[in-house]
Amino acid sequence: MNVQLLRRNCALAAATVLAVLTAGCTAQQQARSKSAPPPASTPAPTPAPEAGFRTARAAFPTGNPNTSVILVEKTVPTEVLAGQPFEVVYKISNLTDLMVQDVTLHAQAGENFKAEDATPEPDETSEGKATWVIGDLPPRQSREIRVRGSALEEGVVTGCGSVTFNPVLCETIKVLKPAIELVKTMPAQVIQCDPIPVRLTVRNTGSSSLTDVRVTDSLPNGLLSEAGQSSVAFDAGTLAPGQSKEFAFKATAARTGKFSNPARVTSAQGVEASAQASVTVVKPVLTLECETPALKEMGNLKFTEFIGRPFQVCWEVKNTGDAPSVDTVLLYALSPELTLRSATDGGAVVGGNVTWNLGTLAPGASKKVCATLAGTRGGDYRLSAKVTGACAEPGMTGCNVIIQGISAILVEVVDDPDPIQVGEETTYLIKVTNQGGGLDLQDVVVKAIFPDGMAPGAASNNAQVSGKTVTWPTVAALPLRETLTYTVKGKALKAGDNRLQVEVSTRQRPAIIEVESTTAY
Structure with a gap:
């Protein structure tokens, strides 16, 4: 709005209000200046007048309520008795759909009026003048000011007032805040041979829509997606406020250890976020050792045992990894020249192998099993054994026994x-x-x-x-x-x-x- 035009309208409004509100004052003063009429004969007593009210209205600055900003209404009694209290009511109304600022009412009473109180109390009084600072007057709202007092003597009571204001043009612009959130989740620990589930959840936490939302996750060295890629990306498109989308993929680990990396989300609005998660990849590691009896000596001969005599061979399995070995099985390939007499821990011949089902072997745990064998033919024989477990590389070992024949x-x-x-x-x-x-x-x-x-x-x-x-x-x-x-x-x-x-x-x-x-x- 043009500043000069605004000032001109404000001045016009103030002047007009002052003129209208003070019009009664002028008329009353003129009436008071005329010569008093000649004395008349004393009439019979006149009954007290009935109380009545009149309201003066003025719309500013145009005088037409349909095109004006402020409507001022003043309601007063038509007649009052000297010494009896009466009330004057000012009503100031905002006729527009806009806020009107700096609304102020100035009122001045004549010498024949004794003020008693006002609601609300005036903000300032001085030499018969009172000022009420109404301030901002919201669209289509009104404020009332009530002044109570009495006339000191017979005659007239003259009251004048003025209203000033500043019309303000206000327009509300909705301000939105773009914001985005990304949450990344992975299990705290997985076994190396199992896939790693990764979940990415993106959510619009702001008040505006977000477009071209894209989520990327660059995997650290040692992790790949199931498709063999080191980076994955997802297009979330458009997200309304509060809307979320979830994406999931699986990664595989080429080695054990702790892996951490941030994922990132971007948008066309320039807001972005990142989220980080960590996973520790563990693995069972199986080792296998073989233990045979000490060699016997006879002359220049060294051997384990004579043909047909029993001897015991033992194997010890250890899990030196950082994950449990599940479904652990030890297999000893039974040599044709040897027969099984007995086995500890439920070992039995299955398909040419002496088999032990050892179950789950915790990290750092070990298990020892033994077999009692006997040779059917003299010779030097290799005893080969293997231990397997879920997600563990097989452990291999071999040891030799010498079966001594009885030469004849x-x-x-x-x-x-x-x-x-x-x-x-x-x-x-x-x-x-x-x-x-x-x-x-x-x-x-x-x-x-x-x-x-x-x-x-x-x-x-x-x-x-x-x-x-x-x-x-x-x-x-x-x-x-x-x-x-x-x-x-x-x-x-x-x-x-x-x-x-x-x-x-x-x-x-x-x-x-x-x-x-x-x-x-």
Whole structure:
């Protein structure tokens, strides 16, 4: 609004109000200045006048209530008796739909009026003048001021007043506040092989709508989405005040540890928010150790046990991780050369394996189980075992047992012909048989040693002749119930009882000596 126009209207309003309210004052003063009428004869007493009221109205600044701002109404009695109290009422009304400010009523009473009280009390009084500061007058609202007093003597009571105000044009603009909230939730702890559920909730906490709302979550190193991505994004579109949307995805962990990262939400209105959550990824770690009996010693032999005799092997499982191992199972692959006599903790043969169901193994816990075995065949055997658990990498171990067979060797030597004449030859048939208790003979060496009255001749199987000794090549292993057969010729050099000595040696035992007598004449 133009400031000069506003001031002009205010001045016009104040002047008009003052003029109207003081009009009665002027008329009364003029009436008082006329000459008094001549005395008249005394009439009969006149009854007291009936009380009546009159109201003066004025609309400002145009005089038309339909186009004005303030309506002032003053209600007074038409007549009063001297010394009797009466009341004057001012009513000031705002005719507009706008706030009117600085509304003030100024009133002045003549000398013939004695004021007693007013409602409300005036804000200021001075030399017969009273001022009421009404202040702001809301649209279509009114204020009343009541003044009570009495006339001092017969005559007239003159009261004048004025109203000033400032019309104000007000327009309300609704102010909205954009605000957004993001909440991110993850479980406090998960096992590594389980997916990590992530939930993102975005909510419009302001009073304005938000558009182009977008949520992003950049995963930390070591976490990926199920699609193998290191970042996920969601479009929430438009959110009305108070509206929320929820998004969820699952992440996988490549390692154990604590992971923390903030998610972020943005909008076209420039408001944004972030939210952070943490998850600790744990994992069971299984280790497996094998324990066998101390080796026995016999001569130059070291072994676990003889064939057929029982011995005990134990395995200890430990969970060195930071998560429980659920459904923990220990498997020992039973060797064909070994038989199970018994097992602790419910171990049983299932599909060629001795199996123990160990259940749940807490972090730091361990479990020891044992099996009693017996060997059916001599040899060095590897005992391989494996432990598994939910979300745990298998633990592997192996240990060896040596089953000692009972070696029994049959050495047979036959000469044909016998006797022979000096200068003639005989053939020696040599047989070496492994007839022992489940033990392969190893590093078998056969030698034939001729006496002075005999000379060695041709020998089978690539035997080597050195002087009076014939040696056959070493046989690495002679299985159970198997036989080595050799032949060698011998020539009689002189008459007499000539004895051939055959020596058979193996890794398992000292040499066995067999003697065959040949008579020469």
